[in-house]
Amino acid sequence: MINNFVFVVLFLLGFYAILVKKNLIKMVIGLNIMEGSIFFWFITLTDRGKMIPIVNGTQVASQLNDPVPQALILTGIVIGASTSAFLLTLIIELDKFTSSTNPDQIGGMIED
């Protein structure tokens, strides 16, 4: 239960940053918070309260946690890192043209 609550709160905090903040870099941070909340949620949802899935001979298979979500999250982290790196590059580019990082100068996110 508590993990759902933390997930929703973190996810919406990130969303709040994207909706309200007046700085594109803070919006990227909001995006990262949203991502992080999903990773946290995935890990806690599939947690069986067992050991880490790395053996050194003494553990039995039934004592191990699920390794699949961990692998998926590793992939997700890398995807998130490349997305943020590229977004930050775009913000550097925009800064070159307008000398600011205010999202209003690109018409905000809900105007075309």
Added chain:
Amino acid sequence: MNITLILLIIVPLVTAFLIPFVDVFSNKARKILVAFSTLLEFSIGIFVIISNYSSITNNSFFLKYYLGNWIPPIGITLSMDMLSLFFSTLISFSLLFIVIYSIGFIGHHEGKYYVLLFLIWAAMHGIVLTGDIFNLDVFLELMLITSAPLVAFKRDRNGTEAAIKYMFYGTIGGLFVFIGVVLVYFNLGTLNFADIAQNFNSLNIFSKKLISVFFLLGIFIKMGVFPFHFWLSKAHSACPSSISALLSGVIVKVYIYVFIRLFWNVFGYNILQQTGLNKIIFVVALISTVMGHIMALNENDVKRMLAYSTIANLGMIIAVLVINTKLALLAGLLHVLSHLLMKVSLFTTTGYILQFTPGHKLEDLKGVAYKNVLIFTGFTIVAGGMIGLPPMIGFASKWYILKAFIKSGYNWGSVITIGGSIFAFVYYIRYIISGFKKLSLGPPERFRLILSVFYRERVVTDIAFIFVIAVIVVGVFYKVALGPLEGAINVIQNPSLYIEGILGG
């Protein structure tokens, strides 16, 4: 086991990795590599059709490939049935000509341009062929992150703004898809499409609803359907015309493939019906059509007008697909084909025309028809197709959509389709009239070349003509396409075929 499936993905991928490697040594070698791989990839696509011709004609076509020798529920499976084949052929055909068009059109930073173009090609084939829900997410993100630099390719303010919006919307859409993947894994403990499809009905209605809502949100945000369309017009108009054609014509169709595959084959159409989501999708899609047409009418920039028209047509395709009768699915898939051909040819011709104008605005286009009458006539013909005039392909697909709406009693849909045609007539005719307007004081300097422009002008015009001719030829002989489309519809309507194809034997 069919090795061609993995080759369809790996050939563009290896090309993309090799280009920077070769570029260090010689520019010319890179050009040869690009041309060679493009032809190789296209011929692999042709080879798949020829070598399986008999099974395609008798509707038993199914190829699969187990990556890393892992049998389905454990590893990742690639598969190709009639639906994937249809989309894969569209992708190969249009990408072949878009790459050749780019050879004449793009003149700076060619190395990185082709790297990204080939990565998009690999990502699109990856999405169309994959049979794994997390792999789908990975390739969706790959397609997003490789198309965003191309949106900002002009390196001006407009392009950068468009790319920032595109990235934000695309990433949030990707997060929703990821939440969907989390829920699927939590509920079913599997990631394989066929395995999910087999066990999905055993879930309680609530989980099913939650999963569908998250996937729908993610796909619709990435696609640019009405409440989330704010990025689309900017992103599709700020880039070079070859990329506009790619984004507006091809990438959008790949999302439609994902929509069809997930909600007909994997989750099953029943879930949309049980939860009443199909009515919501229908209404949203029709609103999207109306909004797209109205905003296109309002627009004075030719490329943005074309982008809004994409929103409108996208809405129409989705609306007709969710009716879920055989005729409606046929109409939807036919309009996928027709909108792809027409949008790509519109953008390729516009890309040529815009090189002779001072800007993209309506008044800038004055008299541009006399610069190259043939190309502008091509633009006019295809615009006629978008409006729905015979003998262009647009007529056939709109006719089928209209029939599907009327037969299933959705009169609002048919009204909007006809109204949309009238709207389209108004907003295309403005640009055509403007193009044929004689300039009163037409100094020849008006047609000065804005950029350093064409590197090979013949290539650009030839490709534009190829697409215009394709629009007419396919429009006349569209009945030939109906056979394969019925095979695809057979796949869409029978999820059990897909499950058996992957899990059985």
Added chain:
Amino acid sequence: MSKTKHIFAVLILSLLGITLLVSLSKLPNQFEYANSIYHHVVNNSITETGSLNFVTAILYDYRAYDSLGESTIIFGAVSGIVLLLSRKTLPVSSHGLSFIVKRTFGMLTPFIFLFGIYIITHGHLSPGGGFQGGVILGAISIIFSIVYGSEFDYKRYSPTTKTLLETSGALLFIGLGFMGILLGGNFLMNLNILNAEVGSLLSAGSIPFINIGIGFKIGAGLAIIFYSMIQKTFKEEVDL
């Protein structure tokens, strides 16, 4: 104006949050699914892949194709960043930090490199692997740029070298995948090249080689990203 917008956003978000919470609370609590990937991996992974680290076994064997896609995403991001930030002029750099810092890092850098290599090559035995070790390798280039100045980094470890490293890492991965086809299996099959006893360094088939390929690719890729970004700030410094 902005205050009403804030309140509006908070209202909408709290509504959304309550809906989400209510929906999520109705999810089933138990997740014992028979015949899932989890049971297969946990029970058979060691005999099938020879890797003690099950996460590595999934990343580079069961779902190696995902890792290929993922490293392609990094490659795509790097290409995009270089495309946007590329410039013809040589980077004008600061001269780095003081003598003491330079000496200290001069002694530390080989060990950081060694640590990165250790993490990469022991990916199948302990926590770590190509991605994690690659990030450590990428940090070396960042140290060069900050401590010694980016001109040093440019001369020692030029962008061309980095590009070559990155693409050859990726090509090694794909090449290993193709070896699977040549040896009669499928793409990305686990090859039987390192077949020492499970638990030793030279075990787990082709997983260590894939780790090495990915490690160099990620390291070079992150170095290129950092380099492209810092190049730009230095240019602006000169403009002032």
